[in-house]
Amino acid sequence: MSEVPASAMVLAAGLGKRMRPLTATRPKPLVEVAGKTLLDRAIGTLKAGGVTQLVVNVHYMADRLEAHLNAREKQLDVRISDERELLLETGGGLTKALPLIDADPFLSINADNIWIDGPVGATQLLADRWNPQEMDALLLMVPLARANCHGGPGDFHMDAAGRLSRRKPGRVAPFVYTGFQMLSKRLFEGVAVEPFSMNRLWDRAAAEGRLYGVAHQGLWFDVGTAAAVKETEALLGVL
Incomplete structure (x- = not known):
């Protein structure tokens, strides 16, 4: 088995608008x-894999998250x-946090999904799949048919080698991004700290043939809305 990076970024600064009214009194990761809590579940996934250092970005109700x-x-x-003064989105948040992250490559995980490990843990x-000669980003994917509580048309196509390509507009793609990824700091070279989505860097990596995916072997739940919380709880209750 390959060594798991010791450092991981937890993306926890979002406003949680789709999770209202639950986020009227708490930040989304503390739902x-x-x-x-979603935050404890995400951290538990990382700890189970051997991660020892966490970098967590904060914005909405930042004091609650820190406490x-x-x-x-x-x-x-x-x-x-700290993103209290300016919310930087996923790409900007990761770029700002890079000096705090000791490992290269490192892990990044969203705080609004739930992963249950299969035969091989997600981390x-x-x-095990990471290859620095081939890739700058490795995304954990789940087949669209097994994307619990997710209503979208899929995000990516994945070829036999694991290279990812975008879903075309108006079409369906067979894989959904789970919010968990492994990244090289090379991907962020020359990138300014400003608000932007990781989609920008993924597209650049894909254009260079350095965006890859690997299929999650366990269960995954997209807990992005208040309705999805109840649906996920019902599904977890029958496991």
Whole structure:
């Protein structure tokens, strides 16, 4: 087995507008699903894989998130990337946090999804598939047919070698991005700290043939809306 990166970025700064009214009184990562916050579930996925350093970006209700992390994560090296003054989106948030991230490559995980490991854990799966000579970004994918609580038409096509290409407008693609990825810092060279989506860097990597995916072997739940919280709880209850 390949070594799992020791460092991971947890993307936790979003406004959680699609999660209202649950996010009227708490940041989205602190919404509970079956008695456990989304943030704790994401961190649990990373800890199970051997991650020891977390960088967490904060914006909406940042003090609540920091207090939660200070109270819960005593054994991890937790660093805060502060976006209180300007929300930087996924790409900008990762770019700003790079100086705090000690590993290269490193992991990045969204705080509004739930992963349940299959025969090979999600973190180990990414580490085992990573090839720095071939890729700058490796995305954990799930087949559209197994994308629980996800109503979209899919995100990517994946060829036999794992290279990813975008879904064409008006079409359906067989794979959905799960919010978990492994990234090289090379991908961010020359990139300014400003608000932008990771889609910009993924498209650049894809154009260079350096955007890859690997299929998740377990279960995945897209918990991006208040309705999805109830649906996910119902599905988790029958596992």
